[in-house]
Amino acid sequence: MAFTSATLEFLFENRMRNSRIWYQEHKADLNRLVVQPCQDLVRELTPFMLQVDDQIIVEPRVDRTISRIYRDVRRIRDGMLYRDVVWLQFARDKKVFTERPSFYFEFSPRGYNYGCGFYRASPATMKKLRELILQRDPAFQTAFEAFQKQTLYHLEGDCYKRSPHPQEPPELRNFLDRRSICAVHDGTDPDLLFSPQLGQQLIQDLKPLIPLYHLFLKAEQLSEAEAEDAL
Numbered sequence: 201m202a203f204t205s206a207t208l209e210f211l212f213e214n215r216m217r218n219s220r221i222w223y224q225e226h227k228a229d230l231n232r233l234v235v236q237p238c239q240d241l242v243r244e245l246t247p248f249m250l251q252v253d254d255q256i257i258v259e260p261r262v263d264r265t266i267s268r269i270y271r272d273v274r275r276i277r278d279g280m281l282y283r284d285v286v287w288l289q290f291a292r293d294k295k296v297f298t299e300r301p302s303f304y305f306e307f308s309p310r311g312y313n314y315g316c317g318f319y320r321a322s323p324a325t326m327k328k329l330r331e332l333i334l335q336r337d338p339a340f341q342t343a344f345e346a347f348q349k350q351t352l353y354h355l356e357g358d359c360y361k362r363s364p365h366p367q368e369p370p371e372l373r374n375f376l377d378r379r380s381i382c383a384v385h386d387g388t389d390p391d392l393l394f395s396p397q398l399g400q401q402l403i404q405d406l407k408p409l410i411p412l413y414h415l416f417l418k419a420e421q422l423s424e425a426e427a428e429d430a431l
Contacts, residue, residue, distance in 0.1 A: 204233070211234065215280065241288060243260050244400075248403045255293075287307075289302045290304070303413065304316070311386065312387050314384075317382025329419035339418050343415040346408050352385050354383070357382055359379065364376065381416075385405065
């Protein structure tokens with residue numbers, strides 16, 4: 201089942217109504233228009249994700265690989281009860297890794313984006329990533345070469361006001377200067393979002409990011425190991 205314009209219309213209307221009553225009355229529409237297409241996409245991407253990392257969670261359900269659209273009432277400051285953004289996340293179990301790199305796909309009425317990286321990497325993980333870069337570790341070299349060859353993705357993540365490594369070339373500072381890091385592609389083409397071929401296109405587009413995922417995973421593993429040694 202593919203996403204449709206009705207998927208986006210539902211997300212928009214649910215957020216604008218901002219009503220628990222309306223949300224409960226239209227749960228069947230939520231499942232049909234949003235949850236079920238997300239589950240189908242998760243299932244289609246599962247073989248690819250498990251080839252990348254057999255410890256990635258691929259359960260096609262909300263709060264595992266599929267985000268909720270209702271917000272945590274303890275953190276609501278603007279009065280809005282629901283999101284109009286939905287995302288799929290493919291990562292290892294958070295019980296194993298505190299800060300997990302992931303592949304993701306996100307969409308809303310405003311467009312979509314997908315890629316690989318951290319939602320919010322810890323300072324310890326970014327420190328290990330910078331060490332791998334400065335050491336010219338083979339995992340970084342492979343990831344860097346693959347990233348430089350592609351043109352679909354750009355790096356995102358807040359940067360330091362002053363580069364911690366100004367002596368390095370700009371293409372390396374693009375990695376080194378970040379407090380967190382994610383490779384992102386932004387799109388607005390409804391033909392792709394609504395296409396039955398969306399899953400296969402995502403698989404092809406995400407392949408160049410596999411070395412980057414393994415680099416991020418290595419940095420996280422080193423960070424976790426150092427934290428354990430300090431106990």
